[in-house]
Amino acid sequence: MKIAPDLFDSFPVIETERCRLRQVKDEDSKTLFEILSDYETMRYFGIKLATDSVEVSKSIEMRKKGFTEKRGIGWIIADKQTDKMLGLINFPFWLRQFFISRLSYILHKDNWGKGYMNEVLPICLKFGFEKMALHRIEAVIDPGNIASLKLVEKIGFKRECLMLEQGYDFIQKKFNDTYLYCLLKRYMN
Ligand SMILES: CC(C)(COP(=O)(O)OP(=O)(O)OC[C@H]1O[C@@H](n2cnc3c(N)ncnc32)[C@H](O)[C@@H]1OP(=O)(O)O)[C@@H](O)C(=O)NCCC(=O)NCCS
Secondary structure, three states: OOOOOOOOOOOOOOOOOOOEEEOOHHHHHHHHHHHHHHHHHHHHOOOOOOHHHHHHHHHHHHHHHHHHOOOOEEEEEEEOOOOHHHHHHOOOOOOOOOOEOEEEEEOOOOOOOOOOOHHHHHHHHHHHHHHHOOEEEEEEEEOOOHHHHHHHHHOOOOEEEEEEEEEEEEOOOOOOOOOEEEHHHHHHH
């Protein structure tokens, strides 16, 4: 298993029926702020909500650097016709020597319930297995996040365990148990 030698030559833009998966750009800052500052959207992520545009600019820079410094791939999901940002998908915590990565995904709440994640996620997973030489992709999901549980189960992820007090909720100020899910490359065959 080898990482594609051209993985970081140019940002891997991927098109689906309705979406374009592309590199982040400064024009995404408004939508990104709406996502990162919204409790309903971010409640299961264990990170503090964004409170100003400076934090969003930092997040955009970090995402760009992540690619240029060859640390990982994070896509913006955009509408194919208008190029407006709809959400994002990342492979955080890529342990390339172990062929493992976590997966994280968020849609702006205006776009929930429209099947976008179901459309794009399998293509990103295929990319992870084929181009990033992943063997195992993990998702950590709060038991209350029904939409996310249903999404990964439909795609074929298996629930492995309940991780005790794994996730921290900065608003409620408490630790929550979370499910660990995994998708192995061979499940996709
Ligand atoms: C997780 C997320 C990406 C899913 O978005 P989506 O693709 O629009 O999901 P949907 O609204 O279509 O819901 C997926 C499924 O769960 C079902 N569902 C959603 N909310 C539900 C609820 N409260 N109770 C029961 N079922 C529910 C939907 O009916 C759908 O089922 P179906 O596929 O059988 O039709 C989106 O909710 C999101 O961005 N959430 C905030 C960020 C987040 O939590 N990310 C995941 C972190 S692990």
